[in-house]
Amino acid sequence: MFEIVSRRELASNIVEMKVNAPRIASSALPGQFLIVRTDPFGERIPLTICDYDPKNGTVTIVTQTVGHSSHKINDLQVGDKFDDVAGPLGRPSDLLDLPEEELKKKKILFVAGGVGTAPVYPQVKWLKEHGVTADVIIGAKTKDIFTYVNEMKTVGNVYLCTDDGSEGFHGMVPALIKDLIDNQGKTYDHCVIIGPMIMMKFASLTTKEYGIPTMVSLNALMVDGTGMCGACRVTVDGQTRFTCVEGPEFDGHKVDFDEAMRRQNMYRNNPKIKSETDNCKCNG
Amino acid sequence: MANRIPRVPVREQDPAVRATNFEEVCYGYNSEEAQLEASRCLNCRNPRCVGSCPVHIDIPGFIRQMVDGNYAEASTIISADSSLPSVCGRVCPQETQCEGSCVLGIKGEPVAIGKLERFVGDWAIDHADELPRPEIKRNGKRVAIVGSGPAGLACASDLARAGYDVTIFEALHAVGGVLVYGIPEFRLPKERIVAKEVEAVKRLGVKVETDVIIGRTMTVDDLLDKEGFDAVFVGSGAGLPRFMGIEGENLNGVFSANEFLTRANLMHAYDSHYDTPIYTGHKAVVVGGGNVAMDAVRTARRLGAESVIVYRRSEAELPARVEEVHHAKEEGIEFKMLTNPVKILSDDKGWVKGIECVEMELGEPDESGRRSPIVKEGSNFTIDCDVVIMALGTSPNPLIKSTTKGLDTTRRGCIVADEEGRTTRKGVFAGGDAVTGAATVILAMGAGRKAAKAIQEYLSE
Missing domain, CATH: 3.50.50.60 (FAD/NAD(P)-binding domain)
Incomplete structure (x- = not known):
């Protein structure tokens, strides 16, 4: 169980793995996550499911090396095994609940940032399979760290942007959202944003200006991931919600991002705490 | 005639030292101390302790065997009613249950039933290879247990003894539920005690699969319709803090x-x-x-x-x-x-x-x-x-409720089950914190045992 059947580096420090986990592969839906543990001493690390293949019994994860635990994950090679892979966890994307007729009328925009691109893929792919081709903005600091662009192009209309202008639109994702709507005649009635918390915050502010209903996928701290510890609590519309069982997707216009960012960094680079850690979804 | 001596004190780690480590606080009795304490039991004709035990262990029965050092026999007597004596001896609220109704407690100190049970449980762990294995006649019927905490382990162990083919599904990577994630090492050692008691349940033929979240990886309906289980027991424990x-x-x-x-x-x-x-x-x-x-x-x-x-x-x-x-x-x-x-x-x-x-x-x-x-x-x-x-x-975890058809829950989200653990869904039973809200290890075990009985009745219909 949980053997790594393929592995490739998508960019510096960003690794994609297909892992043998037949039960998760046959029950996973777009928007859900799983938890991996590399070894008996390892943390339980939540990762958004980036693809799933029920026929071959594999799930795909993409992990960026940011600390000790993500390093351990990305050090694993083909043939190595995770001690544990548990999931799928969290609620599937809200789009899956829509009746087919209504779904087909939707004009949907996805906004992906950095390593958050891969987790967007299964949603765009699912829509394509259901007759909807969505627009997908992929943003990165610079062109060398784009991931999943080719995969995404097979399932959606891709728009790239870079902070340094090295490829695609020169600017950050909020500016490209504005450009598509103001200058390219695009209209949207649903938006899904996945990426670094700070990007989700500002992209959500932009879609709010245009009144586009927006979901964001939160990468909160978690321990068990099954609805027991409460580490993943976030404030949405003034209410405390649990990301692991009520999320991970919430209304981007109602999430308290500043609190979420502060909580996300509770254990990271913190001189108050003994160990370096990730303990959050390393892929958005 | 019972020995009229004061309750034998139990040795504990020095408070100043233990406040800096995670080693077990209480050392428990040695054989000599256990025999001495066992000799205090009056062996009442109408033992109130048994009635106050949620799983009705034959308390005077096992204590009588201890007086002469027949620990294997004492262990056999306890195992008829409890699969986790080393756990219960440590974490049960004995003062309000068995020991709380001990006649000796009226004028003096009750028999240290918990410490005696712990001694027998630990002795059985150390002598697992020498103990007789119960003879089990398999009946081919399959039961799925959701959650490997005290309710699930107790239910699984009773059903396995009765010949059922039992599989426990655990969401976490370790087996034991609250015994491993909730109760600290200094009260309940994980490797030395919990893992060993789980081993004993597995020796009865119970299979355990970790990393399976019922309600997500598979649903209760999957277990019954696709995986071929004849009944399901839900002991998924407490939930959101x-x-x-x-x-x-x-x-x-x-x-x-x-x-x-x-x-x-x-x-x-x-x-x-x-x-x-x-x-x-x-x-x-x-x-x-x-x-x-x-x-x-x-x-x-x-x-x-x-x-x-x-x-x-x-x-x-x-x-x-x-x-x-x-x-x-x-x-x-x-x-x-x-x-x-x-x-x-x-x-x-x-x-x-x-x-x-x-x-x-x-x-x-x-x-x-x-x-x-x-x-x-x-x-x-x-x-x-x-x-x-x-x-x-805590308030109950919504996962099973929201993914199981026909399973009623209370206004507070607890699974509705009768005294014997029957839920509103045919073939689905439940017990422990998932039904009662947060309670104790022994009450969960009691609920697991009652449900095991109801499952046997259901599958013999």
């Missing part, structure tokens, strides 16, 4: 007791060889008065924090076991009774810097029969601290 709803509860440094204890116990965060972090700061305030609050505050103390219990009623109303409160005090825990938090205070970076409380006084008895605490107006004061741990109980 409760918070007070006061300002500042999402500050950095505020944890649920579930999170704090899961980091320490399941993830071994207290051991530097493990990757999972834990933070206790210099001073930790634990809000609540139950056993979980005691476990959290004593864990924080062991991790080096000055640690305080804040509880809104008085010491007499503390729901925690007397022994736990006593141990906590010995270890230097401060108890601030009749105190209730109103606000958690933040520093300029969003970390806890203190907790504002009010003093309380006791009024008329409320629906729980305890005198209800009333705020003393204008009594606000602040305790400086950098960690706050909320130990206020």
Whole structure:
């Protein structure tokens, strides 16, 4: 169980793995996550499911090396095994609940940032399979760290942007959202944003200006991931919600991002705490 | 004739030493002490202790065997009713159950039933190879158990003995439920005790699959319709932690007791060889008065924090076991009774810097029969601290409820089940915290055993 059947580096420090986990592969839906543990001493690390293949019994994860635990994950090679892979966890994307007729009328925009691109893929792919081709903005600091662009192009209309202008639109994702709507005649009635918390915050502010209903996928701290510890609590519309069982997707216009960012960094680079850690979804 | 001697004291780790380590607090009896204590039992004709035990262990029966050192026989007697004697001997509230109704307790000290049970359980772990294996006639019927906590283990073990083919599905990576994520090492050693008792259940033929979240990886319907199980027992335990709803509860440094204890116990965060972090700061305030609050505050103390219990009623109303409160005090825990938090205070970076409380006084008895605490107006004061741990109980996990057709739940989200564990869905049984809300290990075991009986009846129809 949980053997790594393929592995490739998508960019510096960003690794994609297909892992043998037949039960998760046959029950996973777009928007859900799983938890991996590399070894008996390892943390339980939540990762958004980036693809799933029920026929071959594999799930795909993409992990960026940011600390000790993500390093351990990305050090694993083909043939190595995770001690544990548990999931799928969290609620599937809200789009899956829509009746087919209504779904087909939707004009949907996805906004992906950095390593958050891969987790967007299964949603765009699912829509394509259901007759909807969505627009997908992929943003990165610079062109060398784009991931999943080719995969995404097979399932959606891709728009790239870079902070340094090295490829695609020169600017950050909020500016490209504005450009598509103001200058390219695009209209949207649903938006899904996945990426670094700070990007989700500002992209959500932009879609709010245009009144586009927006979901964001939160990468909160978690321990068990099954609805027991409460580490993943976030404030949405003034209410405390649990990301692991009520999320991970919430209304981007109602999430308290500043609190979420502060909580996300509770254990990271913190001189108050003994160990370096990730303990959050390393892929958005 | 029973031996008229005082209760044999049990040896414990020195409080000053144990407050800095995670080794077990209580050493338990040795063979000589156990035999001596066993000799105190009056062997009552009408043993009230048995009636007060949620799983009705033949207490005088096993104690009688101990007097002569027949520990294998004592173990066989206990195993007829309990699959986890080493666990129950350590964590049961004996003072309100078996020992609470011991006749000797009327004028003096009751027989140390818990410590004797623990001795037999530990002896059986050490002599597992020499003990006779029960002869089991397999009947080919398959039962799925959801959750490997005390309810699930007890249900699984009874069904396996009766010949059923039993598989336990556990969501986490370790087996034991609250025994591994909730109760600390210093009260219940994981490798030496919990893992061994789980091994004993597996020796009966019970299969355990970890990393399977019923309600997500598979549903209860999948188990019945696709996986070919004839019945399902849901012992999925308690769920989401409760918070007070006061300002500042999402500050950095505020944890649920579930999170704090899961980091320490399941993830071994207290051991530097493990990757999972834990933070206790210099001073930790634990809000609540139950056993979980005691476990959290004593864990924080062991991790080096000055640690305080804040509880809104008085010491007499503390729901925690007397022994736990006593141990906590010995270890230097401060108890601030009749105190209730109103606000958690933040520093300029969003970390806890203190907790504002009010003093309380006791009024008329409320629906729980305890005198209800009333705020003393204008009594606000602040305790400086950098960690706050909320130990206020849990509300049920929504996963199984929301994914199982025809399974009714109460207004509070607990699964509806009758006394024998039958739910509103045919073939689905439930017990333990998932039904009752947060309770004790032994009550969950009792519910698991009753459901095992009901499942056997159901599958013999």
